[in-house]
Amino acid sequence: MTLTQSLLLIALLIAVSAFFSVAEISLAAARRLRLRQLADDGDARAQEVIALQEQPGHYFTVVQIGLNAIAILGGVVGEGALTPYFARLFELALDAENAQRAAFTASFITIIAAFLVFADLFPKRLGMSDPERMAMRIARPMRWLITLLGPLTWLFTRMTDGLFRLLGLPMVREDKITLADILAMSEAGTRAGVLAAQEHQVIANVFELDVRMVNSVMTPRERIAWLHRDDPESVLRARIVAEPYSAYPVCEGDIDHVLGYVDAKDMFQRVLGGQPLSFDQGLPIHKALVIPDRLTLTEVLEQFRSAHEDFAIVVNEYSLVVGVITLNDVMSTVMGDLVPASTDEQQIVQRDEHSWLIDGVTPIQDVQRALGIDEMPHEDEYETLAGFLMVMLRRVPRRTDSVSWAGFTFEVMDVDSHRIDQVMVTRGGPAAAQPEAKAAA
CATH class of the missing domain: 3.30.465.10 (Uridine Diphospho-n-acetylenolpyruvylglucosamine Reductase; domain 3)
Known part of the structure; x- marks a missing residue:
């Protein structure tokens, strides 16, 4: 075999090895969520990649057969093709025996370097740059190779499966997207400039609703602006001027005996319409939503949704009022600094x-x-x-x-x-x- 033929064969082996490297890294790095979106848009190749990810045994068996076989063959071809030429070069300065040793070492290093760069590092970085697209392009050729190498694939896959069973390891890939995964993705998007810092914070705040309790954002008992049912109009007017809120609890005697709440819009409409501002003269008292103080903010939102309300009285286990909360309080927690x-x-x-x-x-x-x-x-x-x-x-x-x-x-x-x-x-x-x-x- 001439030097040209040997170099062409080495280049071909490097190309095939690069194919298997891309196949390996792209399937492992392809994101299930992105593949599912592509499959829903009608791309059959994405569904094929998802199926390979769910049962990757035969796929990776073929990849490893290819990589190892080509690595061995590349070493044999490279040593036989390059060593004589390196030996002639080194014989100019060394004796025949040392020149042969140096030539073998030089050819070995050259082949390793070529395979490392062009068959491993470069193709794997290429596969990582857009793993979903690469995996979809390679899925069908890999299916053909799995069929072609069926007996070997079956044998090595069964041996590997047996080892997994022996060690009690899961046989099927499970893709579980956790809260930490989503927050990490949004943080990465912020660093990449895809998301603004405030948007990342909003996402984090949304998931925080599951762990934050209602008493962390409610207006506490001592700050509640509440009204007596028997308050005259002058007192009501003075109270809403001094403490303007969207709703006020209406109580009988003290704050722990809540009759309901009055909406500030009803009060303003009556004032603008020249009607008396008094509960015994038609000012409506709405039934108040009462919730326990051990709810999370997510549960509070569900209570608001079910009751079609945006205002609630918070009570403790002794039925004493400990605070009030509005839908705006919860949404301000989500929006954070975006709400002035x-x-x-x-x-x-x-x-x-x-x-x-x-x-x-x-x-x-x-x-x-x-x-x-x-x-x-x-x-x-x-x-x-x-x-x-x-x-x-x-x-x-x-x-x-x-x-x-x-x-x-x-x-x-x-x-x-x-x-x-x-x-x-x-x-x-x-x-x-x-x-x-x-x-x-």
Whole structure:
């Protein structure tokens, strides 16, 4: 065999090996979701790739037979074709025996380098760049090879299956898309510029609804603006001017005896229409949706959908009112920074690069997000920043009490009737060097 013929044969072997490399990596990297979309659009090749992914045994057996056979054949052909020419070159400087050894080493390295670059690295990177398209192009030729090498494929597949059974490993590929997978994909899309950072945050917030409790976003009991059923019109007018909201609970005697709620639109319509603003003169009281305080926000949305309401009273296990929540409260949690908040309602205010002033009732997830903290201690024991401070201090905090965690110092600035109003958070400093809690003397 001449040198030209040997080089052509090596090039052919490299091309075939590259085909098997692309076949291997493209099937493994092809995304099931994308393939399913292509199959739904009528591409039969995508459905064929999905079928191969579900039962990949014969496919990968053929790939490995091809790769190993070609690697052995390529080594034999390359050594026989190149060694004589390298030997002649090295004999100019070495004796015959050493020249032969050097020639064998040089031909071996040359063949390995050629196969490594052109039959392995390049085709695999090519297959990774667009795995679905590559897998669909290669699926049919691989089906032919599976049929052609049927006996060998059957034998090696059965041997491999037996090993899987012996080790108790799953025989069929299972594609389970988890929450972490979706968030990772959206984060990758953000880094690639496909998604805006705010859009990625909205996606994360949507999935957070399953773990955030209603009391993390509701208006707490002490901040509820509620109305007495017997309040005269002057009191009602003064109340809605002082505390403008979309709905107000209407109570009999105290806040724990809720009769229903009044919609602010009904009140404004009556005012604009010159009608009396009084419950005993026709101002309608709507039946209130009452929900327990242990629901997640996803469950709250389902309650709103079922009842066709957007306002609910939140009660605890003793049927005492602990807060109110609206559909807008939940959606604001989802939209995050995309929904502008007034200065009065903003719970986290960044004073400078290293300090924040945070309301005590701020959900702990929002605090983590604002400060960039991945993990908080005893996370299952509280929902808000105030709860975090209570758990860390093991008592009701007082003014100037402080807690340090993850390089931040949380100092209580204002307490109103045992309720933590404001917390100053500062980054760094000696107090934040180690996770700890300390109280004022």
